Amino acid sequence: MTHDLLVIGAGAGGLSAARAGVRAGLSTALVTDGPIGGDCTFTGCVPSKTLLAAAAAGTGAADTFARVRATVARVAATETATVLRGEGVDVVEGRAGFTGDRRITVGGSVLSAPRVVLATGADPLLPDLPGLAAARPLTTDTVFALEDAPQTLVVLGAGPAGCELAQAFARLGTTVTLVDRARQVLPGLDADAGAVVADALRRDGVDLRPGTTPDGVEALPGDRVRVAGIEADRLLVVAGRRPTTTGLALDRAGVAVDLRGAVVVDGHLATTAPGVFAVGDVTGLSPLTHAADEMGRLAVGNLGRPRWRRHRFRADRIPRAVFTDPEVATVGLPEDEAGPDAWVAEIPLSAVDRAVTAGREDGFVRLVAGPLPGTSRLTRDGLRRVGGGRLLGATIVAAHAGEMIAEVALAMRIGAVTGRLAQTVHAYPTWTLAVRQAAAALATGSGPGVTLRRAGRR
Numbered sequence: 001m002t003h004d005l006l007v008i009g010a011g012a013g014g015l016s017a018a019r020a021g022v023r024a025g026l027s028t029a030l031v032t033d034g035p036i037g038g039d040c041t042f043t044g045c046v047p048s049k050t051l052l053a054a055a056a057a058g059t060g061a062a063d064t065f066a067r068v069r070a071t072v073a074r075v076a077a078t079e080t081a082t083v084l085r086g087e088g089v090d091v092v093e094g095r096a097g098f099t100g101d102r103r104i105t106v107g108g109s110v111l112s113a114p115r116v117v118l119a120t121g122a123d124p125l126l127p128d129l130p131g132l133a134a135a136r137p138l139t140t141d142t143v144f145a146l147e148d149a150p151q152t153l154v155v156l157g158a159g160p161a162g163c164e165l166a167q168a169f170a171r172l173g174t175t176v177t178l179v180d181r182a183r184q185v186l187p188g189l190d191a192d193a194g195a196v197v198a199d200a201l202r203r204d205g206v207d208l209r210p211g212t213t214p215d216g217v218e219a220l221p222g223d224r225v226r227v228a229g230i231e232a233d234r235l236l237v238v239a240g241r242r243p244t245t246t247g248l249a250l251d252r253a254g255v256a257v258d259l260r261g262a263v264v265v266d267g268h269l270a271t272t273a274p275g276v277f278a279v280g281d282v283t284g285l286s287p288l289t290h291a292a293d294e295m296g297r298l299a300v301g302n303l304g305r306p307r308w309r310r311h312r313f314r315a316d317r318i319p320r321a322v323f324t325d326p327e328v329a330t331v332g333l334p335e336d337e338a339g340p341d342a343w344v345a346e347i348p349l350s351a352v353d354r355a356v357t358a359g360r361e362d363g364f365v366r367l368v369a370g371p372l373p374g375t376s377r378l379t380r381d382g383l384r385r386v387g388g389g390r391l392l393g394a395t396i397v398a399a400h401a402g403e404m405i406a407e408v409a410l411a412m413r414i415g416a417v418t419g420r421l422a423q424t425v426h427a428y429p430t431w432t433l434a435v436r437q438a439a440a441a442l443a444t445g446s447g448p449g450v451t452l453r454r455a456g457r458r
């Protein structure tokens with residue numbers, strides 16, 4: 001069967017690509033060997049955020065897991081094969097493998113198209129630890145199917161998944177030990193943000209073991225485990241993810257993968273094979289739902305254009321939020337990468353009235369701004385004269401940081417100077433006033449409660 005566009009994988013990236021294809025008037029086939037909605041709906045964002053919310057509300061463990069299942073089912077019902085067929089997508093169920101250039105088999109059928117989008121996602125990565133398989137570890141593929149919370153749990157990996165799940169289980173009454181080889185929690189993020197989250201986890205009773213690299217896992221009777229000298233009822237491994245390419249026979253299509261197993265793409269998301277693009281977690285770039293969604297749209301737009309008219313995927317415009325309590329949200333450049341000419345305005349939440357009234361003073365808002373193009377190194381006064389500089393990035397740690405970052409992402413998207421944020425009237429007393437307070441300090445040279453400094457000079 002021949003289509004205009006073949007999309008392989010029906011997670012966030014594949015769904016976005018398939019819908020973009022239909023919008024562009026292309027006959028579009030969406031091939032998937034798993035449930036529509038992918039990782040985000042079934043084993044990622046939706047169950048984890050439901051678990052966090054139910055645990056924070058003091059819901060008992062059994063009811064929490066029932067709520068997780070009900071919520072997943074509710075979200076999944078909005079994106080069934082029937083719904084997609086109604087939108088004009090030809091949904092094909094089964095595992096795809098390439099047999100040649102832009103030609104695949106699914107079950108007994110052969111499908112081909114001049115344009116292909118690979119969106120096969122990623123799977124949990126199990127470290128190469130002796131005894132790990134025998135210990136029957138939980139992963140994000142299995143943890144949300146529990147009926148009840150274990151009494152004791154070791155979480156291996158203190159990245160976003162590990163921190164969110166450690167906090168959720170601690171709040172469900174589980175005794176949690178969080179182990180990571182890195183010296184801080186959330187090692188991919190700013191150390192100050194990691195420190196605030198570490199304090200919050202400790203307050204919830206999580207035993208933090210940074211700088212710990214287990215050399216093996218011992219399975220004990222009844223699914224119990226011993227790891228890094230800690231005994232627990234269960235082990236949850238959240239040590240990263242590996243792009244899913246097994247069984248695709250990418251070599252037959254001329255699609256190259258890198259050493260991590262990620263499909264190699266250029267800045268426009270084109271793979272090494274003509275007419276084949278890749279989006280989402282399989283690329284190893286920004287492994288986030290909204291990034292996969294953005295990439296899906298972009299890839300389909302780019303597939304129809306000559307190279308010089310294609311749009312670049314801008315990872316620097318993708319915000320990121322970790323849904324611990326407090327949340328951590330970032331966009332753009334972190335302070336350490338902004339260069340010596342950038343300026344930083346930082347306000348602790350203890351200087352923000354909404355945080356004080358809510359009794360939630362843990363956290364901060366940090367804005368990074370740089371000189372406008374063509375401007376030489378700026379003094380504090382010079383910064384004021386160029387409207388506070390162009391926004392380069394932000395790190396926010398706050399109860400609602402994931403919501404607050406959207407304003408900064410918008411300002412960056414439209415290339416606004418920080419003075420524009422300062423001139424925008426914000427309702428009092430809101431959390432986002434903290435962003436305005438920090439922006440005002442950049443634009444005016446100082447501000448109550450705000451520290452203004454050159455980037456890198458903490």
Ligand SMILES: Cc1cc2nc3c(=O)[nH]c(=O)nc-3n(C[C@H](O)[C@H](O)[C@H](O)COP(=O)(O)OP(=O)(O)OC[C@H]3O[C@@H](n4cnc5c(N)ncnc54)[C@H](O)[C@@H]3O)c2cc1C
Nearest residue numbers: 009011012013033034038039044096121280281287288289
């Ligand atoms: C616990 C957890 C929490 C998360 N929380 C968040 C969050 O809060 N916010 C956020 O933005 N991101 C979050 N993420 C990340 C997010 O889930 C992923 O970035 C996103 O789902 C990736 O979408 P995707 O389309 O690339 O891949 P997937 O959703 O993995 O979809 C890929 C699909 O391809 C199919 N497939 C694979 N191989 C084949 C084949 N050969 N033939 C046919 N079909 C195939 C699979 O069945 C799968 O359904 C979280 C992840 C985890 C694990």
Ligand SMILES: NC(=O)c1ccc[n+]([C@@H]2O[C@H](COP(=O)([O-])OP(=O)(O)OC[C@H]3O[C@@H](n4cnc5c(N)ncnc54)[C@H](O)[C@@H]3O)[C@@H](O)[C@H]2O)c1
Nearest residue numbers: 127157158159160161162180181238239240287321322323
């Ligand atoms: N809120 C969100 O957006 C959210 C939430 C959860 C997951 N995710 C996404 O899902 C993906 C997976 O998340 P993750 O937290 O599993 O991955 P990650 O790669 O971010 O973190 C894995 C952690 O495990 C540690 N680790 C790995 N191997 C180890 C070992 N042998 N011993 C000790 N420590 C070890 C690493 O140091 C790291 O801190 C990420 O890409 C993330 O973007 C996003």
